[in-house]
Amino acid sequence: MKLPIYLDYNATTPVDPLVVEAMMPFFTESFGNAASRNHAFGWQVEQVVEDARESIGKAIGAGAKEIVFTSGATESDNLAILGAAEFYQKKGKHIITSPIEHKAVIDPCHALEQRGYEITFLDVDKDGCIDLKQLEESIREDTILVSLMAGNNEIGTLNPLSEIGEITRAKGVLFHTDATQGVGKIPIDVDEMKIDLLSMSAHKLYGPKGMGALYVRRKKPRVRLSPIMFGGGHERGMRSGTLNVTGIVGFAKALELSMAEMAAEAERLTGLRQRLFDRLTAELDYIFLNGHATERLPNNLNLSFGYVEGESLMMGVSELAVSSGSACTSSSLEPSYVLRALGVGDDLAHSSIRFGMGRFTTVEEIDYAAEKMIVAVKRLREMSPLYEMVKEGVDLSTVQWASH
Amino acid sequence: MAYSEKVIDHYSEPRNVGSLDKSDLNVGTGLVGAPECGDVMKLQIQVDPETKQIIDAKFKTFGCGSAIASSSLATEWVKGKSIDEAMSIQNTEIVEELSLPPVKIHCSVLAEDAIKAAISDYKSRNEG
Ligand SMILES: Cc1ncc(COP(=O)(O)O)c(C=O)c1O
Numbered sequence: 001m002k003l004p005i006y007l008d009y010n011a012t013t014p015v016d017p018l019v020v021e022a023m024m025p026f027f028t029e030s031f032g033n034a035a036s037r038n039h040a041f042g043w044q045v046e047q048v049v050e051d052a053r054e055s056i057g058k059a060i061g062a063g064a065k066e067i068v069f070t071s072g073a074t075e076s077d078n079l080a081i082l083g084a085a086e087f088y089q090k091k092g093k094h095i096i097t098s099p100i101e102h103k104a105v106i107d108p109c110h111a112l113e114q115r116g117y118e119i120t121f122l123d124v125d126k127d128g129c130i131d132l133k134q135l136e137e138s139i140r141e142d143t144i145l146v147s148l149m150a151g152n153n154e155i156g157t158l159n160p161l162s163e164i165g166e167i168t169r170a171k172g173v174l175f176h177t178d179a180t181q182g183v184g185k186i187p188i189d190v191d192e193m194k195i196d197l198l199s200m201s202a203h204k205l206y207g208p209k210g211m212g213a214l215y216v217r218r219k220k221p222r223v224r225l226s227p228i229m230f231g232g233g234h235e236r237g238m239r240s241g242t243l244n245v246t247g248i249v250g251f252a253k254a255l256e257l258s259m260a261e262m263a264a265e266a267e268r269l270t271g272l273r274q275r276l277f278d279r280l281t282a283e284l285d286y287i288f289l290n291g292h293a294t295e296r297l298p299n300n301l302n303l304s305f306g307y308v309e310g311e312s313l314m315m316g317v318s319e320l321a322v323s324s325g326s327a328c329t330s331s332s333l334e335p336s337y338v339l340r341a342l343g344v345g346d347d348l349a350h351s352s353i354r355f356g357m358g359r360f361t362t363v364e365e366i367d368y369a370a371e372k373m374i375v376a377v378k379r380l381r382e383m384s385p386l387y388e389m390v391k392e393g394v395d396l397s398t399v400q401w402a403s404h
Numbered sequence: 405m406a407y408s409e410k411v412i413d414h415y416s417e418p419r420n421v422g423s424l425d426k427s428d429l430n431v432g433t434g435l436v437g438a439p440e441c442g443d444v445m446k447l448q449i450q451v452d453p454e455t456k457q458i459i460d461a462k463f464k465t466f467g468c469g470s471a472i473a474s475s476s477l478a479t480e481w482v483k484g485k486s487i488d489e490a491m492s493i494q495n496t497e498i499v500e501e502l503s504l505p506p507v508k509i510h511c512s513v514l515a516e517d518a519i520k521a522a523i524s525d526y527k528s529r530n531e532g
Pocket residue numbers: 010011071072073074075102104149151152153178180181200201202210211212
């Protein structure tokens with residue numbers, strides 16, 4: 001077993017060696033510009049790009065012509081939201097989303113607010129689930145877009161995409177989903193789920209960083225977007241810029257590999273996730289699960305270890321690469337906005353650790369990680385004034401804290 | 405974030421972790437910070453009633469590695485000092501000793517506050 005152990009697969013993934021192999025020839029040999037129409041260097045890569053487009057589309061039930069290549073999910077989210085807002089502004093200026101979306105969705109929405117759009121942030125319950133009835137009631141005459149993610153990157157909670165699509169289609173409103181954490185991990189079909197716009201990113205599924213795509217529905221309804229970047233008019237005018245051929249090839253290969261083993265891998269990861277949870281809870285008290293117990297990404301476990309602060313905990317498990325929602329780890333000194341939106345107390349937000357498992361995670365690694373976590377939590381609780389008080393029977397909510 | 409060697413040293417082998425009997429008249433207890441802010445420090449001093457010197461100090465901290473190191477260092481520094489000397493310990497000295505980066509300065513402020521709170525608790529219980 002090699003140390004440190006990588007358990008942050010929700011942040012990014014290593015590129016699969018098979019993907020690297022597929023990409024290699026397109027750096028040096030087949031280096032042409034896919035837009036070069038007048039020589040073989042161009043034609044050759046154009047065909048490769050079209051094959052990749054076809055294969056990526058197929059993975060989500062879409063056609064090749066509905067895939068727009070971008071630099072990643074951040075760009076895809078921005079293009080979907082800003083592009084739809086601009087194009088459909090005559091129809092209305094109201095957008096619905098949720099407070100636990102990725103910043104790549106929330107921040108463009110806030111930017112639109114500055115430009116006179118109105119954004120409704122739906123409520124989420126303690127598990128991170130939206131209320132479909134509230135969604136339905138929030139849709140108005142001037143609503144143009146609903147943006148709700150497939151799976152949450154911090155807490156793993158899944159949105160009921162089919163049910164959302166049912167509502168938005170019936171009301172004639174576009175449905176965008178940021179499926180960055182979902183594609184290649186859970187079944188997604190844009191027709192069945194009535195999705196109109198879908199963001200994805202290659203580096204979350206063992207492909208290269210800086211590579212993504214936006215699915216843009218072409219039929220029933222045909223979705224139109226105003227570009228957010230201007231230039232050579234690539235990607236049917238929606239996204240100018242010379243195509244990242246190596247990235248595209250790597251993305252397609254990575255997604256193909258993920259799709260081939262998706263069901264089996266989901267089952268394996270769910271097993272590892274459960275094993276980690278069981279081991280930790282067998283030895284430690286005051287562990288709280290963040291996110292939904294079952295409706296969650298197979299590879300994500302987010303736990304709060306009561307009365308222990310997350311950054312000091314990560315320092316205690318330096319052999320593990322995990323992440324925390326604690327304020328102490330962020331430069332803003334604000335705890336995770338996602339955990340806050342769920343109503344997780346700030347104290348427990350500070351105590352949260354996210355474990356992200358993936359293709360190269362082994363049972364041995366999970367057992368090792370559990371052991372290290374248990375030792376570190378116990379040691380820090382020995383040092384924790386809060387744990388001591390709780391053990392003495394003090395109700396922490398009745399203590400007069402000198403907040404600062 | 406990369407931690408300084410001294411922070412890692414105090415974090416891995418914290419000095420004076422534990423609790424003193426808070427009902428003892430010679431003990432002063434300071435509890436500062438708040439769980440919502442991600443940091444709570446309990447720092448206790450034991451004062452020799454004759455010499456008025458701090459003869460023992462203990463801490464428990466809920467907070468980041470820098471907060472743990474700051475409080476560990478604080479207990480080391482107050483030991484053997486008179487109350488007045490301990491009162492004059494500045495957070496900037498802790499920052500310097502531990503090479504804390506700017507985002508971690510508030511952890512040292514908390515340690516200074518904890519010393520002051522423990523002393524004022526001791527004083528209030530020994531006056532009048
Ligand atoms: C849900 C979600 N959306 C968007 C992004 C941004 O993706 P990218 O890094 O490809 O811009 C991420 C990853 O950080 C994510 O998890």
